[in-house]
Amino acid sequence: MSFVENFPCFSIVLCMAAGILSTPMKAKQAKCMTMGLVVLVTCLSFGTLLHVLSTGSSFVYTMGRFPAPWGNEIRAGVLEALMATIFSLVMLCSLAGGMDHVFRDIAETRINLYFILVDLLLSSLLAIIYTNDLFTAYVFVEINTIAACGMIMIRRSGRSLIAATRYMVMSLIGSGLFLIGLAMLYDITGHLLMENAHEAMIRLVQAGQYHMPLLVIISFITVGLAIKSGLYPFHSWMPDAYGYSTMSSSSILSSLVSKSYIILLIKIFYRVIGFDNMISSKIVDVLFVFGLVGMVMGSVSAIMAKDIYRMIAYSSIAQIGYVYMGIGLGTEAGMVAAVFHILTHAITKSLLFLSAKGLNDVSGRKKNFRALQGAAFRNPLSGAAFLVGSLSMVGIPMLAGFISKFLFATAAMGANPGKVLITLIVLAVSTILNAIYFLHTVIRIYTPLEESAGTEGSRGRMSVGAAAALFCLIFLNFALGLTSQPVTDLLQTGIEMFG
Amino acid sequence: MSKIRDDYESSLWNRLTRWVDGETDPYQGKMEMQPLREADVTGDSVYNPDRLDRRKVDRYLENTEKNKEIKAFRILYSLGSVALCLLLIAVLLLAVSWLPVLGDPNGPNNNEVSARYVEKGMEESGAVNMVTNMILSYRGFDTFGETCVLFIAATCVIILLRKNEEELENAKETDWKYEPKPDAILQKMTLVLVPIIFLYGFYIILNGHLSPGGGFSGGATIGAGLILYVTTFGFHKTQRFFDEKTYEIVKVGALSLYSVTMIYYFYTGANLIESRIPLGTPGNILSSGMILPINIFVGLEVACTMYAFFALFRRGGM
Numbered sequence: 001m002s003f004v005e006n007f008p009c010f011s012i013v014l015c016m017a018a019g020i021l022s023t024p025m026k027a028k029q030a031k032c033m034t035m036g037l038v039v040l041v042t043c044l045s046f047g048t049l050l051h052v053l054s055t056g057s058s059f060v061y062t063m064g065r066f067p068a069p070w071g072n073e074i075r076a077g078v079l080e081a082l083m084a085t086i087f088s089l090v091m092l093c094s095l096a097g098g099m100d101h102v103f104r105d106i107a108e109t110r111i112n113l114y115f116i117l118v119d120l121l122l123s124s125l126l127a128i129i130y131t132n133d134l135f136t137a138y139v140f141v142e143i144n145t146i147a148a149c150g151m152i153m154i155r156r157s158g159r160s161l162i163a164a165t166r167y168m169v170m171s172l173i174g175s176g177l178f179l180i181g182l183a184m185l186y187d188i189t190g191h192l193l194m195e196n197a198h199e200a201m202i203r204l205v206q207a208g209q210y211h212m213p214l215l216v217i218i219s220f221i222t223v224g225l226a227i228k229s230g231l232y233p234f235h236s237w238m239p240d241a242y243g244y245s246t247m248s249s250s251s252i253l254s255s256l257v258s259k260s261y262i263i264l265l266i267k268i269f270y271r272v273i274g275f276d277n278m279i280s281s282k283i284v285d286v287l288f289v290f291g292l293v294g295m296v297m298g299s300v301s302a303i304m305a306k307d308i309y310r311m312i313a314y315s316s317i318a319q320i321g322y323v324y325m326g327i328g329l330g331t332e333a334g335m336v337a338a339v340f341h342i343l344t345h346a347i348t349k350s351l352l353f354l355s356a357k358g359l360n361d362v363s364g365r366k367k368n369f370r371a372l373q374g375a376a377f378r379n380p381l382s383g384a385a386f387l388v389g390s391l392s393m394v395g396i397p398m399l400a401g402f403i404s405k406f407l408f409a410t411a412a413m414g415a416n417p418g419k420v421l422i423t424l425i426v427l428a429v430s431t432i433l434n435a436i437y438f439l440h441t442v443i444r445i446y447t448p449l450e451e452s453a454g455t456e457g458s459r460g461r462m463s464v465g466a467a468a469a470l471f472c473l474i475f476l477n478f479a480l481g482l483t484s485q486p487v488t489d490l491l492q493t494g495i496e497m498f499g
Numbered sequence: 500m501s502k503i504r505d506d507y508e509s510s511l512w513n514r515l516t517r518w519v520d521g522e523t524d525p526y527q528g529k530m531e532m533q534p535l536r537e538a539d540v541t542g543d544s545v546y547n548p549d550r551l552d553r554r555k556v557d558r559y560l561e562n563t564e565k566n567k568e569i570k571a572f573r574i575l576y577s578l579g580s581v582a583l584c585l586l587l588i589a590v591l592l593l594a595v596s597w598l599p600v601l602g603d604p605n606g607p608n609n610n611e612v613s614a615r616y617v618e619k620g621m622e623e624s625g626a627v628n629m630v631t632n633m634i635l636s637y638r639g640f641d642t643f644g645e646t647c648v649l650f651i652a653a654t655c656v657i658i659l660l661r662k663n664e665e666e667l668e669n670a671k672e673t674d675w676k677y678e679p680k681p682d683a684i685l686q687k688m689t690l691v692l693v694p695i696i697f698l699y700g701f702y703i704i705l706n707g708h709l710s711p712g713g714g715f716s717g718g719a720t721i722g723a724g725l726i727l728y729v730t731t732f733g734f735h736k737t738q739r740f741f742d743e744k745t746y747e748i749v750k751v752g753a754l755s756l757y758s759v760t761m762i763y764y765f766y767t768g769a770n771l772i773e774s775r776i777p778l779g780t781p782g783n784i785l786s787s788g789m790i791l792p793i794n795i796f797v798g799l800e801v802a803c804t805m806y807a808f809f810a811l812f813r814r815g816g817m
Contacts, residue, residue, distance in 0.1 A: 001770060009765050016647055017758040023654075023751050063640040065768035066623075069612045072640035113658050120651050127644070139644035143651055150655040180591070187598050190608035200607065216594040443519055 004051040005059050007044040008076045008084070008130045015041065015123030019116045027111035031099070034115040038095065041122065042088040049081035058497045060132060069196045075132035079339070079494025083129050083263060087256050089476070090346050091122055094255070097354035097469035098248030105155050105246040114154055121147040121252065128260045134182050134192045134272065137264055141178065145171045145228070148257050151249040152241050163240035170227060170237045174261075177224030181217045185272070188213055194271040205277055218273060218281045222265065226287065229261040231324055232294030235317045239305070242313035242353075250309070251353040254316045255346040262323055262342060266335065269327075270498035279330050288328025288419065292426045294321025299433035303440075307367035308356045311437055312349070315393065318430060319345045325423065326408055329415040336491045337407035343487070344392070344400040344480060351473040352389040358382025358462060358470070359445055369441065374449040381462060383445055385470040390438035392477050395431055400480035405431065407488070625778035625787035626708035635713075635790045643761050646797055650754060653804045662815035678733035689731040696724035704798035708787040714797025721798065722805025729806075734814060743817040746803050753799040760789050760796075 018037045022030040052058060058077030065071070095102075095118065106114055120143055127140040149171070153164035186192055188210045189200035204210055227234040242250040269278050278284055298318030305311040319341070326338030362378040363371045376383025392399035405427065412423035462470075480487060560566055599606040616637065620629050624636035634642045679685075700720035707713030729737045767774045779786030810817045 006766065006769065009769065010762075013643075013758060013762050013765065016643070017755065017762075019647070020650065020751060020754040020758060024747050062769050063765050064636065065764075065774070066637050069610075070615055071637050071768075107663070109661075109663055110658055113654055116654050117651070120647060123647075133641075135638070136641055136644065139641050139648065142648050143644065146648065146651050146655055150651070150658055153655075154658050156659075184594065184598065186608065188607055190606075190610045191612065210597065213594045213597045216590060440519060447520070 002051065004047055005061055005076075007048045007051075008074055008080075008126070009061055009063065011041045011044045011084070012074070012123050012126045012130065015119050015126065019119035019123065022112050022116045022119060025112050027103070027108060030112035030115040034118055035092070035095065037119060038088055038092045038122065041126070042085060042092060045081060045084035045088055045126075048076055049078070049085050052076060052078050052081050068193050069191060072136055073132040073193060074127070074130040074136075075194075076130055077494055077497035078490055079497065080129050082490055082494060083342075084126055086343055086346060087125055087129070087260075088122065089472075090255055090350050091118075091125075091252060093469040093473050094248050094251035094350050094354065096465035097350075097473075098246065098251060098357060099465055100463050101247045101357060107156070110154060114151070117147045117150045117154070118252075121151070121257070125256055125260050128264050131267075132194050132271075134185065134194065134197065134268075137268075138175075138179060138182055141175060141228070141261070141264070144257060144260065145175060148253055151253065152245040154249075155244070155246055157244070159240065159244040163237065163244050166237040167241045170234060174224045174227035174234075177220045177227070179224075181220035181224060184213055184217045184220070188217075194267075197272050198274060201272065201274060201277070205274075214277075215281060218278070218283050219286075221268060222283050222287065225261045225265040225268075226290070226324070229258040229265075230317060230320050231287070232290050232297055232317060232321055235294070235298070235320075238317055239301075239310045239313040242316065243307070243309040247353055247357040250313075251350040254313065254353065255350040258316070258320060259323075259342045259346055262320075262327075262338075266327065266339065267498070270495070284328045284330045286328075287324045288330075291321045291324030291326075291328050292422065294318060295325060295426055295430040296321075296433070299430055299437065303433065303437045305437075306369075308360065308369065308372060308441060309353075309367055311441065312352050312356060315352075315434070315437070316345075316349060318434070319349070319393075322404070322408065322430075325426075326411065329411050329419060329423070331411060331415050332492075332495065333407070333411035333414050335495055336488060337404060337411045339491050339495070340407055340484075340488060341404040344404045347473055347476045347480065348389050348392045348401060351385055351470065351477065352393070354466065354470060354473070355382040355385035355389060358466065359386060369444050372441070372445050373447055374445070376445040377448060379462065381467055381470055385474055386445065387442055388474050388477055390442050392481070394435045394438055398478065398481050400477050400484075403481055403484040403488075621781045624790065625781055626790050627781055628708055628710060628713070630711075631708050631713050631787075631790055631794070635793050636788075639761065639764060639793075642797075643757065646754070646757065646800060649800065649804050650750075653807050656808060656811050660811040660815050667816050678735065679730060682731070685731050689727055693724050693728050696727065697721055700724060700798070700802070704794050705784070705791070707794040707798075708790045709782065709784070714794040715801055717794070718798040718801025719805060721802035722809075725802065725806040726809045729810065734810070734817075738817075741806070741817070746807060746817055749799050750803045753796040753803075757793060757796040757800075760793060764789060 015037060018033055022033065025033070058075060058080075060068075060073055060075045062068075063072040063074060067073075102114060103111065124140040124144040124147065128137055128144065131137045131140065145168075149164050149168050152167055153161050185197065188204060189197045191197040191200055201214075204214070230238045238254075242254050245253070269275060295318050298314050298316070298321055302311050302314035302318065305314050323338045323341050323345070326334045326341060328334070329337075358379050359372055359375040359382050360367060362382075363375045366372075376386070388399065392401035395402045395405040408427060409424060412420055412427070415423070561569060599608075603609070616629060616633050620632040620637075621627060624632040626632045626636070700717045702717075703712035703720060704714055704717030707717065725737070725741065764774070766772070774788070776788040778788045781787070785791070807817065
C-alpha cells in the first residue's frame with residue numbers, strides 16, 4: 001500500500017487533534033494552527049486526488065486492524081478526493097476572508113473556541129465525504145450539526161442566538177429521521193458498512209422481502225438529509241443563520257455544511273440503496289418537485305429581501321433547489337450536473353458572502369441596499385468580486401454558474417419526458433429571477449454617490465488575507481467555467497466509481 | 500423622435516428604472532408612515548429604537564382577541580402539527596411491524612458480523628467484555644468520533660455560558676446564591692459517600708475490559724461524585740482540587756493522548772504493521788492492549804464534561 005493512501009485518514013484525525021489542542025491556546029496561536037491545518041489538509045486531499053487519478057481506481061482504508069464487515073472503513077475515489085480538495089480550499093478562503101470579522105465579532109476569550117469548532121467541522125466534513133460506513137456517517141453528522149450551531153451562536157447577539165436555536169431544532173429533526181432510517185436499515189440488512197449493506201439490499205429486493213420498511217427507510221433517510229441541507233419547505237432557519245452569524249461562519253455554512261449532507265445523500269443513493277431502487281421508489285420525483293418549487297420560491301424571497309446578507313441567504317435556498325432538481329431528474333447526467341452545481345455554489349456563495357462583507361465594511365456597516373450605493377467604488381476589489389459572483393450565479397458564459405445551468409438543461413433533455421418541459425421552463429424563470437435580484441444589487445453598488453451625500457465610510461482597506469481569498473475564489477470561478485470539460489469528466493468517473 | 504407621452508411618469512419603463520435606482524418605495528402612499536428614528540447602534544444590535552414600534556405592532560398582531568386570522572392560524576397550526584405527529588407515529592409503527600422479529604436466530608442481523616464479535620473478540624482484541632471489544636477496537640473510529648461529540652458539546656456550552664473574569668468577580672458578591680448552606684447531615688453523608696463513589700467509578704473504568712462498564716459509565720459515575728461534592732461544599736472548596744486549570748489539563752491531556760493512540764492504531768492497522776501494544780492474557784487487569792488506556796482517557800473526559808456542564812449551568816464558571 002502506498003503512503004498516499006494514509007492521507008484521508010491523517011487529515012480527518014489531524015483535524016480532530018487540532019481541535020482538541022486549541023482548547024488551552026490563545027486566540028492568535030489557535031488561528032495560526034487552524035490556518036496551517038487547513039492548508040495541510042488541502043495539500044493532503046490534493047495528493048489523494050492525484051494518487052486516485054494516477055491509479056485509476058478508488059481505494060479502501062481500514063480504520064484499525066479489522067477489514068470490511070467488522071471494522072470501520074473509509075474510502076477515497078475521484079469524487080471524494082475532488083470534493084475534499086475543493087471543500088478545504090473554500091474553507092481556507094472563507095476563513096482568510098472573514099478573519100478580521102472573526103476577531104471583531106467574537107469576544108477575545110472565545111476566539112480559540114471558534115477555532116475548535118472550525119477544526120472539528122472540517123474533520124466532520126472530510127469524514128462525511130470519505131466514510132464507507134453508515135454509522136460513522138451519523139456520528140460525524142452529529143459533530144457537524146453541533147459545530148455549525150456553535151458557529152452561528154458564537155456572536156452571542158440576540159438574533160444569532162435565535163437563529164442558532166432554529167437551526168438546532170430543524171437540524172435535530174433531520175438527524176432524528178436519518179438515525180431512525182439507519183436503525184431500520186441495519187435491522188433488515190444486518191450491516192453498517194456500505195458495500196455489505198448494498199449486497200444485502202440487492203438480495204432483499206430480488207427476493208421481494210421487506211418492501212414496505214424499505215420504502216420507509218428510503219424516505220426517512222432522504223427527508224432527514226433534505227431537512228438538514230435546507231430543501232425548500234424546510235428552509236426557514238437559513239436566512240437568519242446566514243444573515244446574522246459572523247461572515248466566515250455564513251460562508252462556511254452555506255457553501256460547505258449544507259452541501260456535505262447532499263453528498264452523503266448521493267453516496268447513500270449509489271452505494272447503499274442502489275440507483276435503480278431509488279428511481280423505482282419514486283423518492284426522486286418528490287425531491288424533483290420540491291427542488292423546482294425551491295428554485296422559484298427562494299428567488300422570489302431573495303427579491304423581497306431587505307438587506308444584502310439575507311438576499312444571498314435566500315439565494316442559497318434557490319441553489320439548493322437546483323441541486324435537488326438535478327438529483328430528481330433521475331439520470332446520471334442529472335447527478336453529474338447536481339454535483340457540479342455543488343462545486344459551483346460552494347465557490348460562488350463564499351465569494352458573494354465575502355465580497356458583501358467587504359462592501360458592507362465601507363458602507364458604515366449598514367446592510368440595507370441604500371447604504372451600499374457606490375460601495376464598489378469605495379472598495380473596488382469587493383465590488384469586482386461581487387460582480388463576478390453575481391454573474392456566475394445568473395449564468396453568464398465563462399463562469400462556473402453558466403456551466404451548471406448548461407449541464408442542468410442538457411440533463412433535462414435526456415430525462416423522463418414528463419420532466420423535460422417543466423425543468424426547462426422553471427430553469428428559465430429562475431434564471432430571470434436570479435438576474436433581477438443580483439443585477440439590481442450590482443447596479444446599486446456601481447451607482448456613484450451624489451456629491452451632496454457626503455462620504456459615508458471612507459475607502460476601505462482590505463487585509464491581505466481577505467484580498468487573497470477573493471482573488472482565489474474569482475480565479476476558481478473562472479477556472480471551473482473555462483475548464484468545465486475535464487471537471488465534468490472527473491465527476492463522471494467519480495460517480496461511476498461509486499457503483 | 501418619438502412622441503413624448505403625457506403619462507410618462509406612470510409608464511412601465513420609468514417605474515422599472517426608478518425601482519432599479521432605488522428611488523421608489525413600494526409602500527409609499529399605501530400605508531401610514533413615521534420617519535425612522537436614527538438607531539443608536541449600527542448593525543443588527545439587540546437594541547434598536549424602531550423595534551419598540553415593531554413590538555407594539557407585534558403585540559397588536561398577536562392579540563388573538565382583535566386579530567381573528569392569527570387565532571384561526573394558530574388553531575390550524577396546532578391541529579396540523581398534531582396530525583403530522585400522529586401520521587409519523589402510524590408510519591413508524593406500521594414499519595416496525597414489518598421488521599424482522601427481535602432476537603430471531605435467523606434474522607438478518609444475526610450474521611457473520613456479530614458471530615465474529617462474539618467468537619473471536621477475546622482472541623483478537625484481548626478484552627473479556629465483548630461490548631468493549633466492539634466499541635473500542637472493532638469500531639474504534641466511531642467511538643473516537645463519539646468522544647469528540649461530547650468534547651464539542653462541552654465547548655458549545657462553554658461558549659454560551661462561561662462568564663469572563665470580571666463577571667465572575669462581580670458574581671462573588673452574590674455567590675451565596677450559588678454556595679450551599681452548611682448542612683451537617685448532608686456534609687457528613689457526602690464525606691462518607693464521595694470517596695466510595697470515586698472508588699467505584701475508577702473500578703468501572705479500570706475493569707472496563709473485564710466486566711460490564713468502561714470509560715463512559717465510569718466517567719459518568721465520577722462526574723456524579725464531583726457534582727455531589729460541589730452541591731454540598733460549594734465551589735470555593737471544590738476549587739482547591741478541581742478548578743478550571745485542572746479541568747483543562749485533564750481534558751486536553753486525556754483527549755490528545757487518545758488521539759495519538761488512535762492515529763497509531765489506524766496507521767499500524769491499515770498498513771499491516773505489527774502493533775507494539777501487547778494484548779496480554781485475557782482476564783488480567785493489565786491486558787487487552789490499547790483498550791485499557793482508552794477507557795481511562797474516555798473516563799476522564801466524560802467525568803470532566805459532566806462536571807463542566809453542571810458548573811457552567813449553575814454558576815457560569817468552574
